[in-house]
Amino acid sequence: GQQLNQSPQSMFIQEGEDVSMNCTSSSIFNTWLWYKQDPGEGPVLLIALYKAGELTSNGRLTAQFGITRKDSFLNISASIPSDVGIYFCAGQLGGQGAQKLVFGQGTRLTINP
Amino acid sequence: EAQVTQNPRYLITVTGKKLTVTCSQNMNHEYMSWYRQDPGLGLRQIYYSMNVEVTDKGDVPEGYKVSRKEKRNFPLILESPSPNQTSLYFCASSWDRFNSPLHFGNGTRLTVT
Numbered sequence: 080g081q082q083l084n085q086s087p088q089s090m091f092i093q094e095g096e097d098v099s100m101n102c103t104s105s106s107i108f109n110t111w112l113w114y115k116q117d118p119g120e121g122p123v124l125l126i127a128l129y130k131a132g133e134l135t136s137n138g139r140l141t142a143q144f145g146i147t148r149k150d151s152f153l154n155i156s157a158s159i160p161s162d163v164g165i166y167f168c169a170g171q172l173g174g175q176g177a178q179k180l181v182f183g184q185g186t187r188l189t190i191n192p
Numbered sequence: 193e194a195q196v197t198q199n200p201r202y203l204i205t206v207t208g209k210k211l212t213v214t215c216s217q218n219m220n221h222e223y224m225s226w227y228r229q230d231p232g233l234g235l236r237q238i239y240y241s242m243n244v245e246v247t248d249k250g251d252v253p254e255g256y257k258v259s260r261k262e263k264r265n266f267p268l269i270l271e272s273p274s275p276n277q278t279s280l281y282f283c284a285s286s287w288d289r290f291n292s293p294l295h296f297g298n299g300t301r302l303t304v305t
Contacts, residue, residue: 083234085234088232112293114296119298119299120298120299121196121282121284121296121297121298121299122235122282122294122296123296124293124294124295127293167234167235169235180237180294182227182234182235182236183234184232184233184234185234
C-alpha cells in the first residue's frame with residue numbers, strides 16, 4: 080500500500096525548545112492530518128489541512144500543507160511536558176475518503192524537564 | 193460523552209483460539225475502521241465499513257474478519273490467531289467516508305503466544 084515517510088522517528092529535547100517534524104510522500108494527497116497519541120490511548124486529531132499551501136495553527140502547534148501536495152510539516156513551539164507522545168501524519172487520497180487514509184510511521188517526542 | 197469504545201483493552205491468547213474484539217461508537221457515525229499499530233510501521237488499515245452491511249478490505253486484511261450488522265458496532269474477528277497478529281489494535285469512526293476526521297478508541301493490546 081501507500082507509504083508516508085515521517086521524520087524524525089524520535090526526538091529528545093529540552094522543555095521550552097521548538098519541535099519540527101515532517102512527512103513526505105510520492106503520492107499527491109488532498110488532505111493532510113496530524114494526530115497525537117498519548118501513552119495508552121488512541122490517536123487524537125490535532126490539525127487538519129485541506130488546501131495546498133495552507134498554514135494552520137492550533138495553540139502552539141502550526142502545520143502546513145506543502146505546495147506540491149506531497150508533504151506536510153508540524154511545528155510545536157515552546158514545548159512543555161504534556162507534549163510528550165507519538166505524533167502521526169496522515170494523508171488522504173483525493174475523492175476516496177477516509178478509507179484511503181495513509182499514516183506515517185510516527186515521531187516519538189520525549190522532553191527532558 | 194462521544195466516544196469509541198473497544199473491549200477488551202488487553203488480551204493474551206494462544207495460537208488458533210478464536211477471538212473477537214468489540215468496537216462500539218455512540219456518535220451515529222457511518223464510517224468505521226480497524227487499524228493495527230506496530231513499531232516502525234505506524235497505523236495500517238485492516239478493514240473498513242462505509243455503512244451497515246458494507247465492509248471492505250484495507251491494506252492488511254489477511255487473518256481478520258469483520259461484520260457491520262448495526263451502525264454502532266464493528267467487531268474484529270480473528271478466527272485462528274497467530275503470533276504475527278500480536279499488535280495494538282485501534283477502532284475508529286467518522287461521520288462519513290470523506291473529509292470528516294477519524295475518532296479513535298483507546299486500543300486493544302493483543303498478544304498471541
